[in-house]
Amino acid sequence: MSNLNVTKNNEEQHEAASNDRHQHLNLKPEDFRKIDTSGLNAEVISRESVSVWRDAMERVVSNKLAMICLFILLAITVMSFIGPYLTPYDYETNDLMNTNQPPSKEHWFGTDDLGRDMFERTWMGASISLRVGLFAALIDLVIGIIYGGIMGYFGGRVDEIMNRAAEILYSIPTLLIVILLVVVMEPSLFTIVLAIGITGWVNMAWIVRGQVMQLKNQEYVLASRSLGASASRIIFRHLIPNAMGPIIVTLTLTVPSAIFAEAFLSFLGLGVQSPAASWGTMIEDARSAMKVFPWRIFFPALFISLTMLAFNIFGDALRDAFDPKLKR
Amino acid sequence: MKSDNKLRNSSIGQTNAQPLLEVEDLHVSFDVRGGEVQAVRGVNMVINKGEVVGIVGESGCGKSVTAQTLMRLIPSPPSRVKKGSIRFAGEDVLKKSEKEMQQLRGGRMGMIFQDPMTSLNPTMTVGRQITENLIRHRNMSMKEAHKRGVEMLNLVGIPLAETRMKQYPHEFSGGMRQRVMIAIALACDPELLIADEPTTALDVTIQAQILEVMKELRNRLNTSIMLITHDLGIVADVCDKVIVMYAGQVAETGTVHEIFNNPKHPYTQGLLESIPRLDDDKSQPLVPIPGTPPDLIKPPTGCAFAARCKYTMDICTRVDPGLFECSSTQSARCWLNHEMAKEVHA
């Protein structure tokens, strides 16, 4: 490295110094032959540019906490399918001789006030929660993409009117609408999913809108437009794939809020009806007997919190992975 | 101290130049995922009192990092100064406590940043942003500071200064905001003004105005200026001395005259060929420099520019040339300046 002060300025002194400096190299004239640099260039060209997708996926996979959460979610999903087959009981048969049992060898998670096996009911709850989350996310996705896509793509007046409508819907608290809908229709899983679905898509629509607006002015879209590509082709070939990242993130975070909404309604007695078991109803049942049989609240409370936790953390990890601002 | 040498290091027109800022063998690295980015690798420079020094180079060559390290503005971690020294008016900047640094910043060193749209606090009136500086460093009262603030706004050419003091940054245009930034940076009469690409984000016509303001203030206040830019045109316009940086090192340094008329480093030559010049023969085409700068996580062993250079020689890929002095004021980091190269290629 050069320790030479730039400012040293005595020319003779410097010539000497520079020769000194390189003496140990034993420089020969052939060292100063011109060489071909094409090979050098290829090797120096900076780090390969990874696609956004692979980049994001790599970052999620390298995030241990997110992977643990994904594993928990997979485990809960699997258990919601096979859990019911692991014991000789089912979720709805009363056993009045064995009510309010603590966890034991016979009933791994104990029994409720009607002697129903809590292990069975917990996984039934898991299945209900996951179904609600999944379907709510699907409805969100479909309405959000269509509505937001139209807003963003056409812009102008269309956008303004649709945006106002969305704003009005958004300003009404979701749970109020959900409760009203549940009151009007009979409380059931279907009603809840529908209600959550039709009120929850506004955020998704805005995200799609923002993405579309941002992307539609980018050069490659302009390019394919100038080549005469149709609107639908541009939307499906260019816009949607590029907007996928934020959409997936939003979906992942929609699921826990849908799960929460279902449990909330069931807790209030407006959701899934007995004998079907939702985590919300199980918590409400256990709560009223909490003083005497405190263990009954443990498993439904644990699993709903765990599921929401896992979805939230995983969703956050996804968001961080897709957000180029956080690239370090 | 080699003060005898330094005294002779006079640049244009400054016979009794005194060094204000001396940077010696500065190494700055960033710790990132996947390694250590060696952003600055052994930079030497001197800025004398009243001198305007241009620092030129592509983005990522370490010029901004150098500048911000001078004021110790880069958070550490992730950055750290690995080696070297920075002396400002004879005092070692790197050894100062945070408290002492605060005295220095804003008081004796001012800084202007690239993007005037984001470098002013959006929720604070412009007046307040100028006066807080004065109140802190000059112990002025609110009233005195306000008066001085209005003066400064007038000085940088903002009309209706009294009203403007009460406005928020979003009520100013880009050029006006940069004027405000200059007013803030110069409010306390600093000895050194560091301008980090002060005109890059502005329209060409506004650029010229801002440069005009800076030139005028420099003449009036005799402030030393470190002007960071990638625009050689600006350098020719306002600077006395030029430092060309490449891949975290000084590639070439010299007076404006030397750099423009007799560049000794192929990179400098490349930069000059890649800008349009009015006085040029139209038949001479613009020549871009091919390739991209090296990855500073693993800098190349030889000359950093070897892979992009037209004249690459065998030695270039193996040994870093170090700086060759070509005159009392010019030196270049290039093997072509070795007498043996001159012989071989003669």
Next chain:
Amino acid sequence: MVRFIATKLMYVLLTLFLLATVTFFMMKAIPGDPFMGEKKLPPAIYNNMIAKYGFDQPVWKQYLTYMNNLLHLDLGESMKSANRTVNNIIQNSFPNSAKLGLVAIIVSVIVGIALGVIAALYHRGLIDALATIVAVLGVSIPSFVLAPLMQYFFAVKLGWFHVAGLKEPLDYVMPVIALSALPIAFIARLTRSNMVEVMNSDYIKTAKSKGLSKAIIINRHALRNAILPVVTYLGPMTANIVTGSVVIEKIFGIAGIGKYFVESVSNRDYTLIMGLTLFYAFILIMARFLTDIAYAAIDPRIKLNSRGGGS
């Protein structure tokens, strides 16, 4: 400013009007009438009731009557609790809900901001990690899980608080924690990320280059800009706290609006449902409205004559 407020207010009224209409027709869409489900009422009384609530009128006429009453702020009479008007129920129960809600809002804002700022200042440190954990837990544990657990441990087991009720100041602790957990988590997260972003912004660099001390940089330059976006969350937060209060009032046996709302829903007390829904909506929409105005007033960048900055 006046125009800005006027536009916003117009949307408030429009939203309320739409909501009232939708609620009305939704209630009308329910097959049968509210008195059918009950034990067979004697025909005379049944007809009486039908006439009293105007169910014998054509729907459009009922709608007009309803809207007209709304204009006079008359929300009608409860169908199930004899001789109680909806206004009356609101008058009696709202103070309880309001007290609890306000305390929860204040606690959420203060604790949330403090947590977020501290986490940001110790970015990537231990405190940051702790704050992040609190935030994630707050978002993930539903209030109706947190509340019974607190009741069991702090009231039943440790005897620190009363299990239920809202008479003494100490009675506020558990319901407020249960209500604030989620908003605290949200605000802390929002504040932290804003603060981190602001601390990395150019104007903080400018402030540093002016030689200001760290305390001044944080207090004068960073905090204000970091907290500003939190203001926009106040509207949705109120919504969160209000909907949360529905279950929390039930769990802690507090005679607030939430309790009546749940009751009205399970009793199918349609006028009460409609009335309370509108009342809730009114509060929440007003909260949003005030938030928008507050934001516009605080942030000098928002031009008050252009369309609002709410979304």
